[in-house]
Amino acid sequence: MSSAQEAARARARARRGLSLFALTLLAVEFLDELVFGVREAAWPLIRDDLRLSYTQVGVILSVPPIVGNLVEPALGILGDVWRRRALVLGGGVVFAAGTLLVGLSPSFAVLLAASVLSNPASGAFVGLSQATLMDAAPARREQNMARWALAGSVGNSAGPLVVGACVWAGASWRWGFLAAGALMLAAVAAAWRQPFETPAAREVARARTALAEGLREAWRAVRRRRVLRWLVLLELGDFTYDILRGFLALYFVDVVGAGEAGAALAVAVWTWAGLAGDLAVVPLLERVRGLSYMRVSTSAVAVLFPALLLAEGFATKLLLLGLLGLANAGWYAVLSAKLYEEFPGRSGMVMTVGNVYGLAGAFVPLALGAFAEGYGLTPMMWILAAGPVALLVGLLAVKERMKDEGRTA
Numbered sequence: 001m002s003s004a005q006e007a008a009r010a011r012a013r014a015r016r017g018l019s020l021f022a023l024t025l026l027a028v029e030f031l032d033e034l035v036f037g038v039r040e041a042a043w044p045l046i047r048d049d050l051r052l053s054y055t056q057v058g059v060i061l062s063v064p065p066i067v068g069n070l071v072e073p074a075l076g077i078l079g080d081v082w083r084r085r086a087l088v089l090g091g092g093v094v095f096a097a098g099t100l101l102v103g104l105s106p107s108f109a110v111l112l113a114a115s116v117l118s119n120p121a122s123g124a125f126v127g128l129s130q131a132t133l134m135d136a137a138p139a140r141r142e143q144n145m146a147r148w149a150l151a152g153s154v155g156n157s158a159g160p161l162v163v164g165a166c167v168w169a170g171a172s173w174r175w176g177f178l179a180a181g182a183l184m185l186a187a188v189a190a191a192w193r194q195p196f197e198t199p200a201a202r203e204v205a206r207a208r209t210a211l212a213e214g215l216r217e218a219w220r221a222v223r224r225r226r227v228l229r230w231l232v233l234l235e236l237g238d239f240t241y242d243i244l245r246g247f248l249a250l251y252f253v254d255v256v257g258a259g260e261a262g263a264a265l266a267v268a269v270w271t272w273a274g275l276a277g278d279l280a281v282v283p284l285l286e287r288v289r290g291l292s293y294m295r296v297s298t299s300a301v302a303v304l305f306p307a308l309l310l311a312e313g314f315a316t317k318l319l320l321l322g323l324l325g326l327a328n329a330g331w332y333a334v335l336s337a338k339l340y341e342e343f344p345g346r347s348g349m350v351m352t353v354g355n356v357y358g359l360a361g362a363f364v365p366l367a368l369g370a371f372a373e374g375y376g377l378t379p380m381m382w383i384l385a386a387g388p389v390a391l392l393v394g395l396l397a398v399k400e401r402m403k404d405e406g407r408t409a
Contacts, residue, residue, distance in 0.1 A: 021194050022136065022144075026151035028092070028129040028191070031184050032122060033152035035099050036245075037159015038176040041267040043249045044260045045163070045173040046111070054250075054377070056108050058369015060115055061246045065362035068119035069355040072127065075120070076351030079128040085196035088132075091124025092188035096181045103177030125188075127351040132196055134340045134350075141340050142290050145333035146282045153275040153329075160268035167261065221343070221353050230339040231357040233394050237331040238361070239387020240305055240324070245270070246365055247377065255377050258314050266321060273322040277329025290334035295395050300327040301388040309381055328388075 039046075047057065079087055098118030105111040130148060134141055162176040221227050248270060249263040258266065284293060304327055308320040336350075343349045372380040 022133060022147075024187075024191050024194050025129045025133045026148065027187050028126055029148050029151045030155035031180065031187055032095075032126045033155035034158055034162075034183070035118075035177070035180045036242075037156035037267075037271055038162050038173075038180060039102075039159070040156075040245045041160035041163040041249055041264050042173040042176060043246075044253045044263050045167075047250070049173070050105070050108055050111060052108055054369050054373040056369075057246075057250070058366045058372075060108075060112055061369065062362055062364070062366030063112060064115040064119035065365075066359060067116050068123050069359035069362050071120035072123035072355040073352040075124050076127065076131075076349060076355065079124075079131060079351065080349060084128055084132070087124045088128050088196050089188055089191060091121045091126075091128070092184060092191065094118075094121035095125045096184035096188065097121075099177055099184060100181035103174040103181065105174075123351065123355070128196070129191075131351060134337075138344065141337040142285050142334060143282070145337045145340075146278070146285050146330060149330065149333040150275070150278040150282055153271065153278040157268070157271040157275045160264050160271060164261075164264050164268065167264065217349065221349065224342075227339070227342050227353060228357075229394070229398065230335055230342070231354065233391060233398075234332070234335045234339070234354075235357075235361045236387050236391040236394060237328070237335060239384045239391075240301055240328055241331065243365060243368070243387075244384055247368070247372070247380070251377055251381060252314075252317075255381075256314055256317060262314060266318060269318050269322050270325045273325030274329055277326040278333075280326075281330035281333065285330070285334075290330070290337065291395065291398065294331060294334050295392070297327050297330070298388050298392040298395060302392055305385050305388060306382075309378070309385065 043057065046052065052060075075087060075091075078084075095118050098114050098121060101114035101117065102111060105114055133144055133148060137144055159176070162179070163173060165171075166173055166175055245267070249267050252258040252263040252266040253260060256262070256266075281293075301324060304320055304324045308317055308324060311317050311320055339354070340350050368380050368383065371383070
């Protein structure tokens with residue numbers, strides 16, 4: 001066999017290995033969003049079963065991310081300079097345990113503890129898996145982030161179906177979390193044989209020294225104007241994404257009066273429309289610049305979300321909700337890819353600076369829950385409507401500054 005043929009076969013084996021590794025990483029995101037989708041669709045059932053108030057729902061949506069944002073900066077730095085593989089696998093085991101505990105929770109206190117346990121573990125398992133995917137092909141970050149978002153959309157779309165199946169079968173909402181926890185353990189087993197390279201390991205003699213320097217670097221980075229720009233835009237985009245999902249089922253039960261089955265249908269429409277949008281975004285980003293796409297889609301969401309709140313009738317709201325899910329697809333992928341571009345070769349630093357800044361953002365659901373408790377869920381939803389408007393303003397400002405900066409932006 002010629003040396004050229006041997007080289008070609010070696011390249012083919014490397015591509016197959018990379019594809020399998022990428023599929024493993026995408027499976028991690030799928031399961032993370034599956035858990036999230038089950039929880040968002042099951043909120044009315046959880047609320048009634050455990051007799052939760054809006055404020056307690058806000059606490060569960062806010063306190064675990066606050067804890068995660070305190071712990072995960074160190075995990076992101078260690079993922080760059082220490083044993084990334086150990087952090088990913090250990091995080092997966094703890095995340096699976098926390099998910100199983102959610103399904104077994106008899107009270108608000110246990111549910112909160114299980115959620116607190118899961119959040120930083122998710123950062124290690126999911127966040128460092130995402131960073132690894134970004135390291136695999138730096139020139140294709142937007143496209144790979146779109147695939148990552150698509151895998152998450154598939155998982156999130158399956159969540160309401162799981163809850164609906166539980167309701168249809170007369171089973172408890174708890175079975176959805178128990179099944180997701182078992183699948184997560186299987187994903188950890190699949191990841192066990194995969195390589196997770198530590199990007200800066202060769203440059204660092206001692207992890208403790210690197211951790212201290214990494215924290216100082218993160219503090220410097222989070223004050224950089226370009227880094228801060230993407231962090232703020234990501235938070236604004238979340239107003240009509242994850243934050244909205246946290247209250248969506250409760251809105252359709254308590255405001256629209258759709259009942260638990262109607263709420264599950266609404267969450268399913270939202271997530272399946274988002275899945276369709278993410279499917280479309282993957283090839284779209286091969287042809288269109290991410291920021292150009294986002295300016296158009298943000299304009300659409302700035303109109304659709306107020307229309308959803310003003311619309312009368314369950315069917316009309318469902319239609320507008322589906323259009324909204326289509327319109328905001330790809331936001332996280334594009335903005336996250338831009339943030340990763342600021343840290344070439346230090347992908348774990350994205351997780352770190354995101355958590356440093358995200359600590360303030362983690363209080364948003366708690367504040368919204370308390371506001372809804374005092375003033376109602378409908379006025380609270382109008383606060384979320386400000387998110388896409390501010391995001392659009394920010395995107396237009398990015399365009400102007402990039403023209404001005406020219407060679408540096």
